[in-house]
Amino acid sequence: MTAAVLCIGTELTRGELLNSNATWLAESLTRIGLEVTAVDCVDDDRGRIEASLRRLSAEHQVLVCTGGLGPTTDDITTECAARIAGVPLVRDEASLEHIKQLLRRYGRPELVSSNAKQADFPAGARILPNPDGSAPGFGVKLGSCSAYFMPGVPREMKAMFDVSITPDLAALVTGARHQIVLRCFGLPESEVNDRLVGVEAQYGVIIGYRASVPEIEVKVLASASSREAALDLAERAAADVRSRLGDFVYGEGFGDLPGHVGGMLAQRGLTLAIAESCTGGLAAELLTRIPGSSRYFLGGVVAYANAVKTALLGVPAELIAAHGAVSAEVARAMAEGVRQRLRADLGLAFTGIAGPDGGTAEKPVGLVHWALATANGTQAAQRVFGVGDRNSVRRRATFAGFDLIRRSV
């Protein structure tokens, strides 16, 4: 049983927008147990939209479409779907009422006339509610293909897919699926691959990877005749994956390493302060983007200039002169300084050369020292993050720092 995704919109074929909808839908359909073999975009052209719908509905059992459900004249997806289904458009009064209410709430009641077409659907279609927006979606049979149409706004699309489409599709797929996501940090993707050779064949599962640099998500997808059997198979395969990857697996499910470390700190009742030179606020940013991080994160100092390292963190100017700002000694002093001055349980610090300039033979671009100060003392580590640009160096370094906390507290 194969599925296709079709994203409709000239903004996509002109490359004005990164198509994150397509990736999200392809991943969601795969997780449900469908084999997605085509992910297409087409521009807002009636002939080409209809040709795409005709072709994809003939080749696949499931077709999921986004875009072109808006109120403007180039939003023609619904008309095209009705033509391919061979049915007329019919106005749905309940949807029209929803649109009127929404426009009143936004203070734009005069838009009702242009938005009214969003209440038209192919006759016999199942209407998919959109609590967050003015464009409802719909499901309709195109020949023997189950086709679904959703708005292109990611938030609205995702909610609609999860609530109104996923149960439909899960019922189409025979058997049951269970997926376990293992979160991994510290191994290159090629080595993760090497270590997992043979797992797919041994268990009959699908191993998927997603690199969210510098982390890797390893997805174990098991299919079986019953929910229990799928769960059991996924768990056995995941246990093998865990043992092959060892303690490079730091967690399961969604979230990232900073969030995982934040959760550890919250659980243990520990507070953290961060001093950053080359990472320039990135480590603090990665923590504070997590809701509730104020429970464990007190704050930090971005000590970009050396004078700031001395004034705000108490790093002796002589230490910087003796070893250079990029040194284990200065990283330690920064970690201890920020821990003490912010009265935190843990002090984490970074100093390095993110590039592209500023490297020397002795201290090349990519060299970062990081240190963790605790009540029991201070430990430091270093590495040359050799592949990648300035932001890759900074990102890899901050994750290495969080990993040091994970392995230490």
Add this chain to the structure above:
Amino acid sequence: MTAAVLCIGTELTRGELLNSNATWLAESLTRIGLEVTAVDCVDDDRGRIEASLRRLSAEHQVLVCTGGLGPTTDDITTECAARIAGVPLVRDEASLEHIKQLLRRYGRPELVSSNAKQADFPAGARILPNPDGSAPGFGVKLGSCSAYFMPGVPREMKAMFDVSITPDLAALVTGARHQIVLRCFGLPESEVNDRLVGVEAQYGVIIGYRASVPEIEVKVLASASSREAALDLAERAAADVRSRLGDFVYGEGFGDLPGHVGGMLAQRGLTLAIAESCTGGLAAELLTRIPGSSRYFLGGVVAYANAVKTALLGVPAELIAAHGAVSAEVARAMAEGVRQRLRADLGLAFTGIAGPDGGTAEKPVGLVHWALATANGTQAAQRVFGVGDRNSVRRRATFAGFDLIRRSV
């Protein structure tokens, strides 16, 4: 003259990877003057790859493909291309030599046998060098369609496209094109749209948008019979766009608002320090991701806990008690404190409620106060960033702060 993009790989149809290649290629082809009407992905299946190549080469004059040129057994793009072109594969000795050298340099000479197939090309194909990787690309005629095949690694793909394919395609397109990109901040996309109604028709140009939240890129693409005429047309249309958008246009070309403000500071010889509460390091991060930002950015304080606002920025505890941490008074004190303690020309500060929790009727989620302290005094501003999640609030707030600098210095 229409063009299509085809990205080949099961990792794409399973949604394991955000397809940034497709967006980049669609944008590049549009800029060259081609009308891109299809951007497709297909999995690593011989039958489906060949069907896609047959269909897209029949429907378009230009086809640009990525992926499936690697050394593993599921890399079958070259074989499929040769079958559709109706020609045999021929080994290219110069490419084989390049691959051997590369593998020796990486210390993996034993891989030559599996990588050798990367030196096979459809007979008569033009080989496109890949200085950075082991997979050369190639260009080949599929019927009357000019088809190009490139590796999926973004860095290698982009270099190959710019160096080896762009000149080819520019020669295919009659006339000349010139594009001007205007960078805009502070207007919602719908209002930018409204203000530019009629520009396309008046000048015969294409207006494209790219929202890179919270900024908007407005692209003015002019086509004419000569280079000079295209340049002139683009400039006339862009001048009209500028006058319609007023001082919401802050710059031209690539880069973002933080980078633009950084450039202004460098040019004027001014230094900046930043104090952040709700933005949690994001403002510092946006500046320090720019190479050379140490010329104007001294550092900052992430004062997440109130005690840190007092200890490191000298914000009186009584001021916080009287007005609350989220207030114009505290924003001003933070800006003045960070300016003074870091001995900077400018001090910028943010305090607010990023959410999802912590809002009240008086101070709702999304409320942010920001302030700019200079030698001439301190100014503050505030806004409720109402639509979007925590990170959207933080991002919009930091950009609003940088915009205050742009309009003040």
